[in-house]
Each structure stands twice: as C-alpha cells, then as structure tokens.
C-alpha cells in the first residue's frame with residue numbers, strides 16, 4: 001500500500017513517546033502499510049493515523065502503574081495495547097483478542113518490535129479462565145460500558161482499576177451502566193479527559209475501581 005496519505009508525524013509524538021519514539025514509528029508505519037489489507041483499520045484512517053489512533057492511545061500511558069499487570073481487552077490492531085506496551089516497557093501487558101487474524105498480527109508486531117513485556121492471549125475476555133488478578137484493564141472501541149464492564153471488571157484483582165477509552169457519550173454510558181457496575185462491585189466510575197492543551201484530539205477515559213468490601 002502507498003504511504004503517501006499517511007499523516008505526517010505530529011511534533012508532539014516525540015515528547016509523548018520519549019525514548020520509545022523509534023518503535024512507535026515502526027509500528028505506525030507497519031499499521032499504515034498492512035492495516036487496511038488485514039482489515040485492521042479503515043481506508044480513511046491513514047491521514048489521521050497518528051492523531052486519531054496512536055497519540056489517542058499513548059495518552060493513557062501515564063495512568064499505568066510501574067510494574068503493573070495490565071490487560072487490554074479487544075486489542076485488535078494494537079490499540080491501545082501495543083502502543084502502550086511500546087511506551088511503557090516497565091509494565092506487563094496481556095493483550096486479549098478473539099480473532100485469529102488479529103492475534104497473528106499482534107504476535108508478528110510483538111516479534112518485530114522485540115516487546116518482551118507482552119503476552120498475546122487468543123479468546124474472548126469472558127472466557128479467560130484463571131485471569132482475575134490484573135492490576136489494571138484497558139479497552140478501546142469494544143462496546144458500550146454496560147456491556148464492557150462484564151468483560152473487563154472480572155479480570156481485575158480486588159482494588160484493581162479500569163481505564164476504558166470512551167467517546168463523547170462517556171458520562172451517559174456511566175449512568176446507563178449503574179446497575180451492572182453495582183453488581184460487579186465497580187465503584188468510583190468517572191470520566192477524565194486526557195491531553196487537553198497538548199494534542200488536537202483529546203482522549204476520554206472512564207476510570208473506576210473494583211472493590212469487594
């Protein structure tokens with residue numbers, strides 16, 4: 001595929017990725033080159049690949065805790081899971097994705113980038129038997145919060161945290177998910193906007209904790 005229409009790297013990318021900028025560039029180029037043919041990104045995404053997808057994902061990196069075990073549910077093309085694994089080599093990532101073709105892509109990128117902080121798990125989040133002790137769980141563009149909470153909250157240890165990337169309706173989704181949140185013992189659900197004054201397109205996350213007592 002021609003990379004002619006790939007968005008020029010925004011100047012802010014270098015400060016957001018710091019010393020990890022080179023692998024971030026490699027991954028972005030890989031996604032630009034192969035993403036459409038593999039059905040990972042739409043044909044209109046190249047002119048906004050950095051802004052809409054890569055930077056949007058890396059803005060979550062400062063919310064992750066050093067040494068944490070972090071699950072990313074529905075990683076797909078690698079968003080945000082692989083981008084975060086590039087930006088945060090000090091964090092251990094479990095990328096959960098059911099589709100074989102996407103899993104193959106994630107494994108190929110993990111190898112290419114030499115990411116030894118990544119484990120790719122093939123399957124649906126709700127079928128991840130034996131994983132219920134993660135410190136933090138992320139997800140992006142998987143489903144509405146009321147459906148996403150049952151996929152993500154059970155993967156967390158008591159006191160673990162959800163960091164779910166959401167769109168403009170995030171606050172409304174929290175209201176709609178109140179009952180399911182109570183059932184799953186998810187507390188303190190709130191919206192945070194990341195990247196204000198730093199990037200053109202800010203990122204919205206819903207954060208919340210799982211507390212059994």
Ligand SMILES: C[S@@+](CC[C@H](N)C(=O)[O-])C[C@H]1O[C@@H](n2cnc3c(N)ncnc32)[C@H](O)[C@@H]1O
Pocket residue numbers: 073074075076077078079080096097098099102123124125126139140141142151
């Ligand atoms: C719209 S894509 C978003 C992919 C990526 N997170 C992104 O932002 O580009 C949704 C992804 O969630 C995955 N998915 C759907 N249901 C899932 C489940 N129950 N558990 C884990 N992943 C799931 C799909 O296979 C798909 O890759």
